[in-house]
Amino acid sequence: MDTLTFKGTVTYSIYKQLRNNFVNLVSTIGDIMIFGVQVIKSICKRNVDKKVLVEQCARFGVSSLPITLSIVGMSSIIVAMQVAGEMVKQGAGNFVGLLVAMLVVREEGIIMSGFAIISMIGSSLASEVATMRVTEQIDAIKVLKVDPIEYLFTPRVLSGVLMMPPVLVVASLVGIIGGGVAAHLASGLSYKAYFDSVWRGLYMKDINVALLKAIVFGFTIALVSCTCGYRASGGARGVGEATTKAVVWSFVAIVIWDLVFSILFFF
Numbered sequence: 001m002d003t004l005t006f007k008g009t010v011t012y013s014i015y016k017q018l019r020n021n022f023v024n025l026v027s028t029i030g031d032i033m034i035f036g037v038q039v040i041k042s043i044c045k046r047n048v049d050k051k052v053l054v055e056q057c058a059r060f061g062v063s064s065l066p067i068t069l070s071i072v073g074m075s076s077i078i079v080a081m082q083v084a085g086e087m088v089k090q091g092a093g094n095f096v097g098l099l100v101a102m103l104v105v106r107e108e109g110i111i112m113s114g115f116a117i118i119s120m121i122g123s124s125l126a127s128e129v130a131t132m133r134v135t136e137q138i139d140a141i142k143v144l145k146v147d148p149i150e151y152l153f154t155p156r157v158l159s160g161v162l163m164m165p166p167v168l169v170v171a172s173l174v175g176i177i178g179g180g181v182a183a184h185l186a187s188g189l190s191y192k193a194y195f196d197s198v199w200r201g202l203y204m205k206d207i208n209v210a211l212l213k214a215i216v217f218g219f220t221i222a223l224v225s226c227t228c229g230y231r232a233s234g235g236a237r238g239v240g241e242a243t244t245k246a247v248v249w250s251f252v253a254i255v256i257w258d259l260v261f262s263i264l265f266f267f
Contacts, residue, residue: 028249032227035149039223042147042154052155060121060156060222061163068116068167069174075112076104076175077182084183093187097194098201100179105206106266109172111258114217117167118250122225125156126246129229130239138230152230157222164218165211172210209265216261217254224250 042048084096129152132138141148180194225246232242 028227028231028245031231032223035153035227035230036219036223038149039153039157042150043158047150048154048158049151053158056155056159057163059124060117060159060218061167064117064120065167065170067120068113068171071116072104072109072112072171072175073178075108076100076179079103079108080179080182081186084187084189088187088189093189094193094197095201096183096187096189097176097180097197097199100183101176101198101202102206104172104175104179105202105210107258109175110168110210110213110217111254113164113168113171113214114221114254115251117164117218118221118225118247118254122221122250123243123247125222125225126229127239127243129226130232130242131229133230133232134235134238148230153223153226156226157219160218160222161215162218164214164221168210168214205265209261213258213261216257220253220257221250224253 080096080100083099084093087093087096087099129138132152138148138152141151176198180191180198183189183194184191228242228246228249232238234241
């Protein structure tokens with residue numbers, strides 16, 4: 001089979017697509033690392049537009065709060081409803097609050113908050129930066145001798161770092177309280193027994209690790225979303241592809257980070 005014939009086969013098409021996707025993945029990861037270093041340097045130099053930072057903090061924290069609280073709260077209620085009845089029957093009612101608190105603080109609160117913020121804020125950041133890229137607004141910024149990374153990335157990434165921990169704290173509180181109400185309604189477990197169990201099972205290590213996760217997740221979500229938007233090309237279709245990549249890769253990134261934290265602190 002000659003080269004021209006091989007290039008017309010389905011096998012070659014699949015190979016070419018996989019190769020292009022791999023090259024695109026590697027180059028995007030490289031850009032994320034390079035832009036991340038530049039953002040950290042910019043933050044250390046305090047080259048941040050405070051007005052834009054406040055706007056992005058409101059967007060990242062306040063705007064995302066309703067959906068974040070809804071997702072974390074409902075997830076905790078579902079878990080508490082399913083486990084409380086069985087645990088009370090087995091004489092383990094005093095451990096319901098401990099189980100829910102550990103689940104919410106260690107994993108559910110931060111993961112569900114991350115997913116909610118990616119879906120709402122991360123996609124918005126990516127589409128905004130991608131639109132600026134395909135309409136040549138970023139090129140205009142460069143012509144004005146303004147660093148687009150410092151101007152676009154830094155306030156958005158810093159807002160993620162600053163606002164993700166407070167969002168996590170509020171969401172975790174809502175999740176624990178919602179779990180207590182659900183456990184009481186599902187099994188008759190008293191609120192005193194539930195919250196006594198929460199108090200016994202919650203350690204400062206869990207809280208500190210959760211807050212550190214929130215900082216890393218906020219940094220990662222904003223950085224990945226902005227990078228995917230910055231690399232967009234091809235008009236409206238490119239904006240859609242950049243937004244999709246930002247959401248998918250942000251999901252993958254925070255799951256990998258969660259695994260790393262679990263190995264480092266709980267293995």
